[in-house]
Amino acid sequence: MTTPEKLSKHVLDEATDWLVILHSGEVSDEQYQQFEQWKNQKSENTLAIEQVQKIISGLNELPANLSHQSFARSKNEFHQTLKNNTLLSLIGLFTLTFFLYQLPWSKWQADYHTDIGEIRNIPLEDGSQLVLASNSYINVEYTKQSRKIKLIAGEIYIKTAKDPYKRPFFVSTSNGDLEALGTQFTVRQEKKKTKLNVYEHAVAIHSAGPAKEKIIKQGFRAVFNAQQISNAIPLKNDQPYWTQHLLVVENWPLKKVLHELYRYQQGTYFIDPSIENIQISGVFSLVHIDQSLEAIAHANSLNLEFYSPYILHIKKS
Numbered sequence: 001m002t003t004p005e006k007l008s009k010h011v012l013d014e015a016t017d018w019l020v021i022l023h024s025g026e027v028s029d030e031q032y033q034q035f036e037q038w039k040n041q042k043s044e045n046t047l048a049i050e051q052v053q054k055i056i057s058g059l060n061e062l063p064a065n066l067s068h069q070s071f072a073r074s075k076n077e078f079h080q081t082l083k084n085n086t087l088l089s090l091i092g093l094f095t096l097t098f099f100l101y102q103l104p105w106s107k108w109q110a111d112y113h114t115d116i117g118e119i120r121n122i123p124l125e126d127g128s129q130l131v132l133a134s135n136s137y138i139n140v141e142y143t144k145q146s147r148k149i150k151l152i153a154g155e156i157y158i159k160t161a162k163d164p165y166k167r168p169f170f171v172s173t174s175n176g177d178l179e180a181l182g183t184q185f186t187v188r189q190e191k192k193k194t195k196l197n198v199y200e201h202a203v204a205i206h207s208a209g210p211a212k213e214k215i216i217k218q219g220f221r222a223v224f225n226a227q228q229i230s231n232a233i234p235l236k237n238d239q240p241y242w243t244q245h246l247l248v249v250e251n252w253p254l255k256k257v258l259h260e261l262y263r264y265q266q267g268t269y270f271i272d273p274s275i276e277n278i279q280i281s282g283v284f285s286l287v288h289i290d291q292s293l294e295a296i297a298h299a300n301s302l303n304l305e306f307y308s309p310y311i312l313h314i315k316k317s
Contacts, residue, residue: 007044007047007048007051007309008044011044011045011048012048012051012052014038014045014048015045015048015049015051015052016052018035018038018039018049019049019052051308051309052308106137106152107137107152107153109139110137110138110139110152111138111139111140112132112137112138112139112140113132113136113137113138114132114133114134114135114136114154115134115135116134116135116263116264116265116266117134117264117265117266117286117287117289118134119131119132119133119134119242119243119245119286120132124140124142124147124161125142126142126147126161126163126167127161127162128147128158128159128160128161128169129157129158129159129161130149130156130157130158130159131156131157131243132154132155132156133154133155133156133157133188133242133263134154134263134264134286135153135154135263136151136153136154136155136156137151137152137153137154138150138151138152138154138156139152142167143167144165144167145167146167146168146169146170147163147167147168147169147170148169148170148171148172149170149171149172150171150172151171151172151173151187151189152189153189154188154189155186155187155188155189155242156171156186156187157184157185157186157240157242157243158171158180158183158184158185158186158187159184160180160182160183160184162182168180171187173187173189173194174189174194174208175189175193175194175207175208175224175225175226176194176205176206176207176208176209176211176224176226177205177206177208178194178196178203178204178205178206179203179204179206180201180203181201181202181203181204181215182201182202183198183199183200183201183202183203183218184198184199184200184201185197185198185199185200185203186199186240192225193223193224193225194223194224194225195221195222195223196216196221196222196223196224197221197235197240198216198217198218198219198220198221198235199218199219199235199238199239199240200218201217201218202215202216202217202218203215203216204216205222205224205229207224207225207226207227207228207229208226209225209226209227210226210227211224211225211226211227211228211229212229213229214229214232216232217232219234219235219238220232220233220234220235221233221234221235236250241283242286245285245286245287246283246284246285246286247260247261247283247284247285247286247292248282248283248284249280249281249282249284250281251279251280251281252279252280252281253276253277253278253279253280254271254275254276254277254278254279254280254296254300254314255271255276255277257280257284257296258271258314261284261286261289261292261293262289264286264287264289265289266310267308267309267310267311267312268310268311268312269311269312269313269314270312270313270314271313271314271315272314272315272316274316275300275302275314275315275316278300280296280300282295282296282299284296293312297314301316301317302314302315302316302317303315303316303317
């Protein structure tokens with residue numbers, strides 16, 4: 001397996017803009033000469049053109065039965081990009097990406113956030129410790145009456161400290177509030193639900209809707225939304241290994257492992273349906289995702305086919 005060289009976003013943007021112009025059907029001799037001059041200015045320009053062209057050919061060669069939603073969106077949007085070449089040649093790929101994937105206003109205003117692949121330690125003013133997982137957003141609201149973390153998106157680990165003012169400690173999500181009862185725990189906000197893992201003491205769940213409140217004790221986890229709170233489920237790991245930049249799994253389906261790894265990786269992937277449920281066990285790095293993918297592929301006789309540094313197809317060898 002050969003992983004394509006990762007080029008700067010600026011160079012890839014320029015390459016895409018040139019390809020949009022070249023596909024417009026209205027390229028003048030002068031424009032073509034300018035393109036050739038740009039391409040030959042430096043080797044990374046040539047590499048960028050080759051990588052973007054490979055994305056086009058790679059997308060067209062993929063099996064029709066692949067149903068990964070993010071891939072389908074990427075393919076449709078790229079084809080639409082070529083159709084709308086007149087507009088895109090003016091505003092460029094950066095602007096396109098902004099409008100397709102722009103952050104909600106609440107994320108732009110977040111007190112703290114992490115980029116994809118980043119894990120950040122945030123000491124709080126009361127001595128509590130907070131770790132922010134990849135691509136996560138929070139607000140911190142400390143008042144005389146309470147301590148509250150608003151989890152806008154992503155996942156956090158909290159180790160609360162004793163407060164001299166005895167203020168309660170809450171984590172607020174779109175599905176309700178979590179009240180720390182002297183504890184260590186993680187909270188993960190997903191589109192339609194919140195996931196709680198309790199590693200020390202207990203956490204009380206106060207849902208936003210009619211679901212009854214529930215206390216989850218040490219060594220258990222729960223999932224909830226506004227309508228219901230799951231029963232307490234035993235934890236398989238005794239600590240949140242992602243805070244150590246590790247993914248520890250035991251008999252997870254391959255599709256779940258890939259989903260977790262790609263929370264810490266730019267790009268997207270798609271997987272042949274026949275191998276989605278292969279059982280995976282092991283310890284994998286969340287820093288060196290390519291190495292983790294290679295280890296999984298080697299142990300399970302899989303093939304990793306990169307169409308660009310950001311698009312991966314996983315299939316049987």
